[in-house]
Amino acid sequence: MSTYAKKQGFGATLWDFMTTVDHKKIAILYLISGGLFFILGGLEAMFIRIQLAVPDNNFMSAGVFNEMITMHGTTMIFLAAMPILLGIMNAVMPLQIGARDVAFPFLNSLGFWMFFFGGVMLNLSWFLGGAPDAGWTSYASLSIHSQGHGVDFYVLGLQISGFGTLIAGINFLVTIINMRTPGMTYMRMPMFTWTTFVVSALILFAFPPLTVGLTLMLFDRMFGANFFDAAAGGNTIIWEHLFWIFGHPEVYILILPAFGIFSEILATFSRKRLFGYSSMVFATVLIGFLGFMVWAHHMFTVGLGPIANAIFAVATMAIAVPTGIKIFNWIFTMWGGSVRFTVPMLYAVSFIPSFTMGGVTGIMLAAAPADYQYHDSYFVVAHFHYVIVGGVVLGILAGITYYWPKIFGTMLNETLGKFTFWLFLIGFHLTFFIQHFLGLWGMPRRVFTYLPGQGWDISNLVSTIGAMFMAVGVIILLINIIITSVKNVRVGNDPWGDGRTLEWAIPSPPPFYNFKQLPLARGLDAYWIEKMEGKKEMTPAEPLGDIHMPNGSIIPICITFGLFVASFGALYNMDADKPWTIPVIIIGLLITFGSMLIRSIKDDHGFHIHKEDLMDDKDKEVKA
Amino acid sequence: MKKRLRKWRLISLFAIMTLILAGCGEANLSALKPAGEVAQKQFDLMVLSTLIMVVVIIVVVILFVTAIVRFRRKDGDESIPKQVEGSHKLEVIWTTIPILLLIIMAIPVVTYTFELADTSAMEVKDKDGKTKDAVVINVRANLYWWEFEYPDYGIFTSQDLVVPTDEKVYFNLEASDVKHSFWVPAAGGKMDTNVDGVNQMYLVFDSKKSNEAQNLFYGKCAELCGPSHALMDFKVVTKSKDDFNSWVKSMQTVAKEPKVAEGELAQQGQEIFNQSCIGCHAVSTSGNGAGMGPNLANFGERERIAGFLPHDKENLKNWIKAPDDYKPGNTMAGKYGELTDEQIDALAEYLLNLKVEDK
Numbered sequence: 001m002s003t004y005a006k007k008q009g010f011g012a013t014l015w016d017f018m019t020t021v022d023h024k025k026i027a028i029l030y031l032i033s034g035g036l037f038f039i040l041g042g043l044e045a046m047f048i049r050i051q052l053a054v055p056d057n058n059f060m061s062a063g064v065f066n067e068m069i070t071m072h073g074t075t076m077i078f079l080a081a082m083p084i085l086l087g088i089m090n091a092v093m094p095l096q097i098g099a100r101d102v103a104f105p106f107l108n109s110l111g112f113w114m115f116f117f118g119g120v121m122l123n124l125s126w127f128l129g130g131a132p133d134a135g136w137t138s139y140a141s142l143s144i145h146s147q148g149h150g151v152d153f154y155v156l157g158l159q160i161s162g163f164g165t166l167i168a169g170i171n172f173l174v175t176i177i178n179m180r181t182p183g184m185t186y187m188r189m190p191m192f193t194w195t196t197f198v199v200s201a202l203i204l205f206a207f208p209p210l211t212v213g214l215t216l217m218l219f220d221r222m223f224g225a226n227f228f229d230a231a232a233g234g235n236t237i238i239w240e241h242l243f244w245i246f247g248h249p250e251v252y253i254l255i256l257p258a259f260g261i262f263s264e265i266l267a268t269f270s271r272k273r274l275f276g277y278s279s280m281v282f283a284t285v286l287i288g289f290l291g292f293m294v295w296a297h298h299m300f301t302v303g304l305g306p307i308a309n310a311i312f313a314v315a316t317m318a319i320a321v322p323t324g325i326k327i328f329n330w331i332f333t334m335w336g337g338s339v340r341f342t343v344p345m346l347y348a349v350s351f352i353p354s355f356t357m358g359g360v361t362g363i364m365l366a367a368a369p370a371d372y373q374y375h376d377s378y379f380v381v382a383h384f385h386y387v388i389v390g391g392v393v394l395g396i397l398a399g400i401t402y403y404w405p406k407i408f409g410t411m412l413n414e415t416l417g418k419f420t421f422w423l424f425l426i427g428f429h430l431t432f433f434i435q436h437f438l439g440l441w442g443m444p445r446r447v448f449t450y451l452p453g454q455g456w457d458i459s460n461l462v463s464t465i466g467a468m469f470m471a472v473g474v475i476i477l478l479i480n481i482i483i484t485s486v487k488n489v490r491v492g493n494d495p496w497g498d499g500r501t502l503e504w505a506i507p508s509p510p511p512f513y514n515f516k517q518l519p520l521a522r523g524l525d526a527y528w529i530e531k532m533e534g535k536k537e538m539t540p541a542e543p544l545g546d547i548h549m550p551n552g553s554i555i556p557i558c559i560t561f562g563l564f565v566a567s568f569g570a571l572y573n574m575d576a577d578k579p580w581t582i583p584v585i586i587i588g589l590l591i592t593f594g595s596m597l598i599r600s601i602k603d604d605h606g607f608h609i610h611k612e613d614l615m616d617d618k619d620k621e622v623k624a
Numbered sequence: 625m626k627k628r629l630r631k632w633r634l635i636s637l638f639a640i641m642t643l644i645l646a647g648c649g650e651a652n653l654s655a656l657k658p659a660g661e662v663a664q665k666q667f668d669l670m671v672l673s674t675l676i677m678v679v680v681i682i683v684v685v686i687l688f689v690t691a692i693v694r695f696r697r698k699d700g701d702e703s704i705p706k707q708v709e710g711s712h713k714l715e716v717i718w719t720t721i722p723i724l725l726l727i728i729m730a731i732p733v734v735t736y737t738f739e740l741a742d743t744s745a746m747e748v749k750d751k752d753g754k755t756k757d758a759v760v761i762n763v764r765a766n767l768y769w770w771e772f773e774y775p776d777y778g779i780f781t782s783q784d785l786v787v788p789t790d791e792k793v794y795f796n797l798e799a800s801d802v803k804h805s806f807w808v809p810a811a812g813g814k815m816d817t818n819v820d821g822v823n824q825m826y827l828v829f830d831s832k833k834s835n836e837a838q839n840l841f842y843g844k845c846a847e848l849c850g851p852s853h854a855l856m857d858f859k860v861v862t863k864s865k866d867d868f869n870s871w872v873k874s875m876q877t878v879a880k881e882p883k884v885a886e887g888e889l890a891q892q893g894q895e896i897f898n899q900s901c902i903g904c905h906a907v908s909t910s911g912n913g914a915g916m917g918p919n920l921a922n923f924g925e926r927e928r929i930a931g932f933l934p935h936d937k938e939n940l941k942n943w944i945k946a947p948d949d950y951k952p953g954n955t956m957a958g959k960y961g962e963l964t965d966e967q968i969d970a971l972a973e974y975l976l977n978l979k980v981e982d983k
Contacts, residue, residue, distance in 0.1 A: 062851035062952045135848045141802040141819050142849060230819040236803065237820055270695070276710035301805060301816050301846075303797075303823035306741035310734045317726045317733075321719060327684060328718040329710075334691040337705045341696070349692055356684050360677035367729065369736040370669040372813020373655040376805060376846040440656050440670075441649030442809035444846045447854030451932060454842070455650045532704070 019552035021105035022512055023090045026112050027407060030087030031400070033116050037079035039474070040123065044072035046471055049431070053464035055452040065448035066133040067150065071123070073136030074154065077250065078161055079119040081392050085257040086115075086168050088399045089196045091407045093172065095503035096190045098181025098521060100514045100547065103174040106599075110556040111167035117564040118161025125153035135446060137247070140228035140239035144220055149571055152221055156567040159214045160560070162207055169203030172196055181502070182541035183521035187281070190501040190525075191267075191274055194281050195260030198288040199253050205292065206249035213242035222574050237302060244295035252291040255387065256284060258395025259326060262348045265402050266330050268498045269345040270337030273525055276329040283322035283329075290319045300371045309368040316366035323359055327352060342496065343417035347398030350425050351391065358386030361436065376446075379439025385432045397424070397477070405495040409509045410488060416480040420473045427469025434459045434466075500528040505538045513547050516614050544614060550606040555595050562591030652837035655809045659837060660828035661792075662812030665736050672732065676725050740812075743824040746794045759788060762796045765804035765817040767850060768954050769918045769931060770843075770858045779875040779909045782918035784926050785843065785860045788868035789831035797823040800915065805847035808860050810837065814846045834862040840927065851953035859927040874980045878921055879910035885974050893974025896967050900960040907978060917956060924979040940972045941965075 008016065017025060048068050051059045060068070094102055102108050125131045132154035134143035143151045176197045180189070189197070217239065219225035226232035228239050267274045274280060296304060296312040330352055339345070361383040365371050374380055397420070404412050438459050443450065450456055494504040502519055503510075505527040519538030523529050530538055566588025573581040651657045658664040745758040754776040762773040763785075771782045787793045797806050799817040807814035811827045829841070845856035863871060885894040897907070904917035912919050926935060930951060933939040943950055945968055948957040963971070 062854070066848070066851060066853075133851075139803055139848070141799070145802045145850070235820050237818065270705070271697075272705045273707045273709070275708060276715055279710060279715050301814050303816060303818065303821075306738045309741075310737045313733050313737065314730050317730060320726060321722050324680075324718060324722045325715070328687070328714070331684070331687045331691050332708075332711075332714065334695055335687075336708060337695050338697040338701060338703065339692060339695045349688075352688055353681075353685060356681060360680055363677060363726075363729070364670065364673045367669050367673050367733045369733065369740050369813065370666050370673065372740070372815065373663075373666050373670070373809065375814060376807075377655075377809075437648065440654065442653040442655060442842065442844065444807065444844050444854075446848040448851070449854050454653055 016552070018557055019109075019554045021101075021109045021550050021552055023094050023102050023105065023108060024407070024509060024512070026108050027087045027089075027091035029112055029116075030083045030090060031407070033119065034080050034083035034087055037075050037119055037123075038081075038084065041072050041075035041080050042471065042474060044068050044075065046467060048072060049464040049467040051448065052450070052460050054461065055450050055457055057449055060448075062448045063130075063133065066135075066446070067126075067131035069446055070132045070135050070138075070150075070154070071126075074122065074132070074158070075119075076388075077136065077254070078158060078165075079115075079122070081254050081388070081396065082165060083115055083119075084396050084400075085199075085254065085392075086111075086165070088261065088396075088403060089172060089192075089199075089257060090168075092403055092503055093193050093196045094175065094179070095406070095506065095510060095514060096193045096501050097176060097179060097184055098502050098515060098519050098526075099175060099179040100518075101550070102171050103178055104171050105550045106553060106556065107167050107171050109553065110559060111164045111171065113556045113560040114164025114167065114563075115161045116164075117560045118157045118159070118164060121160060121564060121567060122153055122157030125150055125157075128153075137243055138217070138239075139243075140217070140220075140236035141230070143217065144228055144236075151217075152571045152574075155214050155218050155221065156571060159211065159218070160563055160567065162210055162214070165203055166207045166211075169200040169207070172200040173204065176200070181515075181518045181521055184526070185521075187278065188521055188524045188526070190260075191263035191277070191280060191284075192257070192260035195256040195263075195284055198284050199256045202249045202253050202256075202288050202291065206246045206253065209242045210246035213239055213246070216242075222570065237299075240299055240302060241295070244298045245292070248295040248298065249288075249291045251384075251387070252287055254392045255395075256288065258351075258392045258399075259284065261395045261399040261402070262330065262351055263333075264501065265344045265348040265398055266333045267525075268402075268496060268500055269340045269342055269348075270334045271340075271498050272333055272337035273500070273528075274329070275332040275335070276325070277524060279325055280329050283325045286322040287319060290315065290322070294319065297366055297368075297371070300368045301375045313366050313368040313371075317363055320359065320363050327356060327359075340498070343412070343414055343421055344398045344402035346418065346421045347394045347401070350421070351394045351398070354390030354394065354425070354428070355387065358383060358390050361386060374439060376444055377439035378435045378443045378445055381445045382432045382435035382439060385428075385435070389428050389432065394425075397421075402496070404484075405491045405508045406503055407509060408485075409490050409507075410484050411491055411495055412484050413480050416476055416483070420477045420480065423469050423473035423476065427466045427471075427473060430466025430469060431463050432466070434462050438463075494527075500525040502526055502538065505530070513549060513609055513614075516547075517544055518542050544611055546611050547609040547614070548606055549609060551604050553599075553604070555599050558595035559592050559599075562588045562593070562595065564588070565591060650842075651810065651833075652840055653809055653842040655813075657810055657833075657837075658812075659810040659833035659841065660812065660830045662740060662827050663810060665740065666813055669732060669736060673729055676729055680722075680725070740825075743794055743826055745792065745826075746796075746824060755794075758792060758794050760794045760796065761785070761787070763798070763806055763817065764915070765797070765799040765806065765845065765849075765856075766915075766955075767801050768845075768852045768856045768951050770806075770856075771912060771915070771918065773912070774872070777872050777876060779872065779879060780906065780912045780919045781875070781909065781922060782912075782920075783858050783928070783931050784922075785858060786868065786871055787827075787829055787860060787862055788865045789829045789834050789862050791865070792826045792828055794826045795824065797825065802849050803847050804845045804849050804856065806843070807846040808841050808843045810841050811860070816847060829860070829862045831862075831864060837862075839863070852951040855930075855932050855951050857928070857931045859931075861927070871981065875909045875922070878980045879908055883907075883978065883980075885977065887973070887977075889970050889973040890977050891974075893970035893972070896963070896971050897974055900963065901971075904956070904959065909980065920975060920978055922978060922980045924976045925981060937972050937976060940975060941968050944968050944971060 051057050130148045130150045132150035134146050216227040220227050226234040228234045228236050263274050294316045297316045300309050365374050401412055443456050517540035520541035566585045569581040569584030572578045648656050658667040748756040750756050764771040772785045773780050797817040799819050805814045805816045815823050815825045839862045841860035843858040885891045906913035906919045907921050909921040929939045930943050947954050
């Protein structure tokens with residue numbers, strides 16, 4: 001008897017989600033909160049484009065504009081794109097490898113709540129004296145110089161949500177290494193699982209430098225340390241290195257899962273296995289590895305000298321090779337296939353040229369001497385929006401539409417989906433293509449206004465109009481989601497009809513234990529193999545037996561809430577006139593460590609679903 | 625649909641190429657209208673990389689369009705395509721060709737990286753410790769204004785950078801408060817002005833190209849530095865070597881004997897200046913005072929007020945009255961108390977008559 005069938009009141013549902021350790025429900029939490037932050041970041045983007053629509057505009061002040069760009073970048077990267085991708089990973093990856101949950105369900109919940117409270121904390125800055133205003137990169141000289149508490153919110157908010165991401169990454173690594181179903185060897189794992197695996201490794205190695213950087217900045221701002229104070233012997237370039245040693249792999253943390261999603265979609269709707277699977281795996285790993293070797297290409301103009309610049313230029317160009325391999329493999333996945341243009345497939349198909357555009361400007365940027373011109377101009381803005389919107393956001397939209405039936409058990413409306421797709425795609429190219437030229441015509445990025453007569457007026461207006469298209473597309477998507485949820489037409493196991501991987505072999509949404517019996521994976525595209533042999537279900541790899549499941553827990557929220565409270569104390573502690581901060585820090589830390597203590601001393605063995613409860617009528621008949 | 629898609633792609637490709645090759649944007653501001661050796665090299669690199677990339681895009685688009693057009697699923701088609709694992713031959717092709725393309729690109733990239741970083745001429749000094757035969761300018765970036773020092777001539781100026789044409793002009797770059805970045809798009813790429821140390825670079829301003837730009841190039845701050853980052857503009861005035869030398873001479877003359885204000889209003893202004901402004905602003909070309917504010921010695925000959933407002937008395941008065949209304953976050957506001965309208969008028973009169981070249 002599935003708990004899904006029970007009708008619950010709102011309070012009970014809320015409590016259920018607050019205490020859940022089920023990867024599918026945590027995925028929904030990630031998607032909802034990531035979605036809300038995405039809308040917030042989108043609004044900020046619209047405000048930015050409105051301000052820049054015409055020269056000399058005074059829609060908002062210079063200070064507020066800098067807060068907008070900072071929060072737009074930070075929100076979109078840390079609080080929208082990454083959580084939504086983590087949400088999709090949570091929803092899909094355990095199903096793809098035939099697992100009943102992730103390795104550490106409790107940590108999974110903890111990771112989510114850390115991200116969530118970190119994000120809330122960051123955004124509360126709007127109401128508590130101003131948001132951070134030193135750019136999402138928060139370069140040290142400016143962020144140390146920045147008045148008010150904005151940058152402190154940035155430091156503490158990202159620190160907390162960064163821990164959440166790190167926890168999620170470790171959890172996924174352990175899950176993929178240990179919990180693959182019998183027969184699911186590494187080289188039989190679906191591409192999305194592979195990218196999740198590589199991304200988790202990237203998170204594991206990329207987030208610690210950020211943590212270190214943020215800690216140093218925290219010490220500088222809170223305790224008057226001088227790590228980044230050049231006048232006192234510190235060095236601001238260290239921040240730039242730390243930030244980009246994290247920041248560049250971060251770009252791949254975002255794009256690789258999108259690559260994975262597209263690989264699944266392209267194979268599914270071409271009815272053909274992924275072309276060159278092993279070279280795709282190899283390319284993914286190589287991109288992940290090279291991603292750590294190229295961070296200084298963000299710093300070509302810092303003055304590192306020609307030797308460093310030349311090395312990093314060549315290393316950066318090298319990434320084009322594995323990325324090119326992927327592009328061609330996707331095209332050849334469609335080649336000879338039977339291509340059906342559903343909404344997810346439209347996103348996947350349009351992704352190929354859009355991302356190629358962003359990729360080639362990436363190579364242009366890698367040419368260090370030419371980069372001296374591109375750097376910090378609108379050319380760079382165009383480039384990274386081409387890869388992040390043309391790659392990651394298209395990937396997210398594709399992934400959400402594709403996996404919507406698996407996560408929620410309903411299908412998004414295809415017609416509305418196509419409206420969203422076309423508006424978004426046209427708007428995207430309209431907004432960002434012209435920005436390449438704005439940059440080459442001398443427009444620096446992060447300018448709150450520009451004077452007329454520099455040849456930038458019409459192009460900026462075009463860009464703003466494009467942004468409106470994207471906004472309308474997103475609004476239609478929201479309407480689509482509401483309509484779909486209200487209609488609530490349930491779908492079966494494999495609603496797209498061409499599912500290839502394990503997640504499509506079980507009901508949509510799956511029961512909370514996922515697989516009654518762990519399936520036997522007999523090759524790549526395990527479900528497809530069974531289908532081709534005329535079977536409707538997977539061959540079980542184990543006899544029906546009791547299933548051990550973890551109990552839900554409120555402790556993750558408590559641990560995180562304590563940190564959230566303590567952060568506010570720490571934040572205001574540097575103000576001389578606020579004596580209440582020390583008690584607040586203590587109370588916060590007591591909540592956190594108290595909760596951890598309870599977790600440590602209270603034995604929680606979880607529970608078993610008994611064999612008899614798992615048997616449906618069919619099984620019983622067979623037995624009888 | 626398929627034709628339209630292909631046509632659209634081709635048109636946009638041609639659009640890129642024409643725009644890139646024809647050059648575009650304003651002659652005094654665009655990286656696509658290179659005004660000297662440095663910008664020219666960077667432009668050449670842009671063209672080379674763009675060409676290679678356009679080839680890549682064309683190949684991808686042709687394969688892509690063919691794939692999505694030829695292999696569309698017909699209605700009711702339930703056939704299962706052949707499940708192809710991959711192709712070693714193809715994999716090798718699309719691994720090696722990109723590598724070859726990248727090598728073609730990498731060679732000029734590495735060469736130019738070293739060439740553009742060659743500032744060794746700055747180190748060659750004569751026996752007085754002056755740079756032997758290179759113009760060296762020390763650039764100091766401050767919250768929303770630029771200081772230019774010519775160490776070999778012993779003169780300072782700010783906001784308007786004066787350079788000779790047809791020779792390498794060398795720069796020492798640093799910042800005094802937060803990180804900025806020094807960028808004259810038409811003359812070449814940017815370099816950061818760090819708070820931690822001095823960066824060196826050079827630019828060349830071609831005399832013919834300078835004429836096309838009316839001998840006036842736009843300079844920008846390219847690194848987010850606070851609220852008024854967008855307004856941290858400067859101008860580059862190019863002069864022939866002879867004109868440049870005579871400008872240097874006049875600047876040096878003023879350094880020795882500072883100008884005395886002429887006319888009653890201007891003299892009044894000078895008194896006010898000496899009470900309220902001199903703490904931060906120098907009016908002699910020989911120094912930068914305390915380095916707190918721009919040197920104003922040749923203020924009357926500048927191109928803009930505060931780096932971006934039209935150069936007239938009205939704007940100057942408005943600026944002095946409320947700097948924060950124009951450049952939020954600047955360090956000038958509130959430093960000199962309330963001035964009456966008459967005082968500001970006198971001050972403006974004085975400042976606009978601060979000229980070094982008028983004979």
